[in-house]
Amino acid sequence: DAVQLSVQQRSSLKGEPYFTSLDLFLFSLIVGIIIYYFMPRKEPEPLPEFKKLDTPPPATRETSFIEKMKKTGKNIIVFYGSQTGTAEEFANRLSKDAQRYGMKGMAADPEEYDMGELSRLSEIENSLAIFCMATYGEGDPTDNAQDFYDWLQENDDEDLSKLNYTVFALGNKTYEHYNAMGKYVDKRLAELGATRIFDLGLGDDDGNLEEDFVSWREQFWPAVCEHFGVEASGDESSIRQYELQEHTDINMNKVFTGEFSRLKSFEIQKPPFDSKNPFLAPVTVNRKLNKAGDRHLMHLELDITGSKIRYESGDHVAVFPTNDSALVNKLGQILGVDLDVVISLNNLDEESNKKHPFPCPTSYRTALTHYLDITHPPRTNVLYELAQYASDPKHQETLRKMASSSPEGKALYQNWVLDACRNILAILEDMPSLRPPIDHLCELLPRLQARYYSIASSSKVHPNSIHICAVVVEYTTKTGRLNKGVATNWLKNKLVTDNGHKSTVPMYIRKSQFRLPFKATSPVIMIGPGTGIAPFMGFIQERGWLKEQGKEVGETVLYFGCRHKNEDYIYQEELEEAEKNNVLTQLNVAFSRDQEHKIYVQHLLKNNKENIWKLVHSENAHIYICGDARNMAKDVQTALHEIAEELGGMTRTQATDYIKKLMTKGRYSQDVWS
Numbered sequence: 256d257a258v259q260l261s262v263q264q265r266s267s268l269k270g271e272p273y274f275t276s277l278d279l280f281l282f283s284l285i286v287g288i289i290i291y292y293f294m295p296r297k298e299p300e301p302l303p304e305f306k307k308l309d310t311p312p313p314a315t316r317e318t319s320f321i322e323k324m325k326k327t328g329k330n331i332i333v334f335y336g337s338q339t340g341t342a343e344e345f346a347n348r349l350s351k352d353a354q355r356y357g358m359k360g361m362a363a364d365p366e367e368y369d370m371g372e373l374s375r376l377s378e379i380e381n382s383l384a385i386f387c388m389a390t391y392g393e394g395d396p397t398d399n400a401q402d403f404y405d406w407l408q409e410n411d412d413e414d415l416s417k418l419n420y421t422v423f424a425l426g427n428k429t430y431e432h433y434n435a436m437g438k439y440v441d442k443r444l445a446e447l448g449a450t451r452i453f454d455l456g457l458g459d460d461d462g463n464l465e466e467d468f469v470s471w472r473e474q475f476w477p478a479v480c481e482h483f484g485v486e487a488s489g490d491e492s493s494i495r496q497y498e499l500q501e502h503t504d505i506n507m508n509k510v511f512t513g514e515f516s517r518l519k520s521f522e523i524q525k526p527p528f529d530s531k532n533p534f535l536a537p538v539t540v541n542r543k544l545n546k547a548g549d550r551h552l553m554h555l556e557l558d559i560t561g562s563k564i565r566y567e568s569g570d571h572v573a574v575f576p577t578n579d580s581a582l583v584n585k586l587g588q589i590l591g592v593d594l595d596v597v598i599s600l601n602n603l604d605e606e607s608n609k610k611h612p613f614p615c616p617t618s619y620r621t622a623l624t625h626y627l628d629i630t631h632p633p634r635t636n637v638l639y640e641l642a643q644y645a646s647d648p649k650h651q652e653t654l655r656k657m658a659s660s661s662p663e664g665k666a667l668y669q670n671w672v673l674d675a676c677r678n679i680l681a682i683l684e685d686m687p688s689l690r691p692p693i694d695h696l697c698e699l700l701p702r703l704q705a706r707y708y709s710i711a712s713s714s715k716v717h718p719n720s721i722h723i724c725a726v727v728v729e730y731t732t733k734t735g736r737l738n739k740g741v742a743t744n745w746l747k748n749k750l751v752t753d754n755g756h757k758s759t760v761p762m763y764i765r766k767s768q769f770r771l772p773f774k775a776t777s778p779v780i781m782i783g784p785g786t787g788i789a790p791f792m793g794f795i796q797e798r799g800w801l802k803e804q805g806k807e808v809g810e811t812v813l814y815f816g817c818r819h820k821n822e823d824y825i826y827q828e829e830l831e832e833a834e835k836n837n838v839l840t841q842l843n844v845a846f847s848r849d850q851e852h853k854i855y856v857q858h859l860l861k862n863n864k865e866n867i868w869k870l871v872h873s874e875n876a877h878i879y880i881c882g883d884a885r886n887m888a889k890d891v892q893t894a895l896h897e898i899a900e901e902l903g904g905m906t907r908t909q910a911t912d913y914i915k916k917l918m919t920k921g922r923y924s925q926d927v928w929s
């Protein structure tokens with residue numbers, strides 16, 4: 256209005272027409288601007304509403320572990336690099352131990368905190384950082400420790416001279432890079448000036464990881480006491496971490512039914528899909544691969560249409576299985592509980608980032624089906640905590656003995672629990688006086704983990720489908736029980752349509768370093784007996800696709816092995832077709848049991864040593880090995896050492912170094928498991 260008035264006054268003073276054309280133009284412009292600013296401003300209002308559906312803004316998360324420790328009176332922090340949950344479990348046990356020594360500990364995921372604060376830990380009196388670090392794949396850090404690993408590598412000028420630390424490493428001796436991550440963290444912290452207050456612990460999952468950890472821990476705590484001048488309180492009583500809350504009157508829409516982080520995420524799927532938000536992929540194919548024999552080898556295809564999931568040949572697909580309902584029901588019966596009661600287990604430490612041991616509120620049935628591992632033999636700390644609930648003193652004594660560090664106790668645990676493959680149900684059946692409260696049992700059991708499979712397809716040929724090749728695990732234990740592999744039996748039962756519904760598999764992709772050469776002309780030698788052929792099905796599809804595109808493709812050589820040609824020669828038709836089309840330039844198959852003496856892939860390598868040496872030494876071939884780490888991968892490596900010695904005129908040491916160099920150049924890749 257003020258603008259309009261001044262225009263009118265100006266016009267009348269000069270005795271001219273009420274508006275000049277300039278006035279009209281300015282007036283229109285101002286009105287236009289006013290309309291532009293005020294009219295459309297109502298439309299985007301729903302946006303804040305939409306935001307509420309997602310996780311709270313990251314600003315609410317405390318990224319300073321120093322501030323958190325000060326606020327909660329903690330002086331020990333246990334960081335974990337964990338892929339399958341074991342390192343996290345060990346970290347929780349160590350942080351709980353601290354209480355017995357008049358200290359206060361917290362377990363922490365390095366991904367959630369600013370690790371640049373390690374130099375400030377000395378601001379807290381008697382402080383100590385413990386690192387439980389697992390090694391994944393080919394000497395790599397676990398996903399959640401990748402940023403910490405990068406930080407350690409990049410910060411040469413970091414001064415950690417006031418930091419007290421110790422490391423427990425988790426690995427497996429059958430792998431080439433045994434405990435590489437734990438060893439690196441231990442060495443690097445020392446290089447940056449930190450004080451190692453106890454020796455690096457090395458846990459070997461090929462032996463007895465639990466025993467390695469318990470033995471290390473037994474010596475570690477006395478060293479801490481000596482360093483800080485404190486004494487153990489002698490209080491060995493059970494310390495509960497969570498308290499039970501039963502929900503009698505709750506809206507069932509607020510109850511978790513198997514999702515991992517966001518309620519209803521299985522009903523309303525939103526990308527991106529990852530370990531906390533898996534995609535429910537429909538099963539489009541589930542067929543038995545072997546023609547005969549007592550095993551069940553299977554090929555599944557998962558449909559990822561519309562998910563925006565991308566993968567490369569050589570990547571892994573992670574699937575989240577569920578436990579067998581028969582096992583879950585038996586647990587409910589033996590403990591005499593209603594599994595459909597809805598509960599929450601709430602952390603007694605209100606400041607902890609981990610509010611619940613698994614998504615809550617939920618029912619006991621859902622927790623035991625989707626969230627908890629009920630099939631692995633329980634670790635000694637679980638037995639120790641459960642002992643108090645055995646009404647027979649003999650059972651109490653046995654459980655406590657197995658959890659002790661005495662040689663008899665360790666031997667008993669090895670024999671009665673590990674060698675006999677007793678899971679929690681078997682222990683409860685064989686100790687009738689042991690009847691723990693189900694909520695404490697749920698607190699103690701580890702989380703059920705995703706299972707990883709090498710993808711058996713190429714995204715160039717199958718952009719909307721992921722193929723899995725697996726063998727169903729089933730065996731009879733020393734106690735005469737039939738143990739079934741959780742994931743493979745669950746996958747076997749994923750029929751394409753189940754009662755008119757599509758079967759789905761919760762999954763996500765884990766990127767891998769197992770990649771075809773950048774140059775299509777580079778020859779490849781693929782060695783994969785049994786289900787170890789999986790990634791090579793993808794490689795063969797991709798090399799065939801490259802040929803179809805008119806690209807020049809190098810030699811593609813496969814060494815495959817199985818027991819009998821007429822029983823378990825899986826993918827026989829596809830492989831012979833690829834050979835006929837010259838996509839596979841060589842197809843070598845070892846049938847181990849079709850003759851008196853066993854023939855394995857390493858024997859075929861030795862038979863073709865001249866060709867192998869020519870491809871590797873003269874033509875820069877890339878070698879790929881997939882399958883069993885304990886025997887096959889080692890035997891193949893030995894065969895290649897011998898070929899290098901014989902045809903390259905090398906000593907054993909030179910041959911070993913030669914293969915190591917191929918590894919560092921990325922020309923010798925392994926995707927192995929034990």
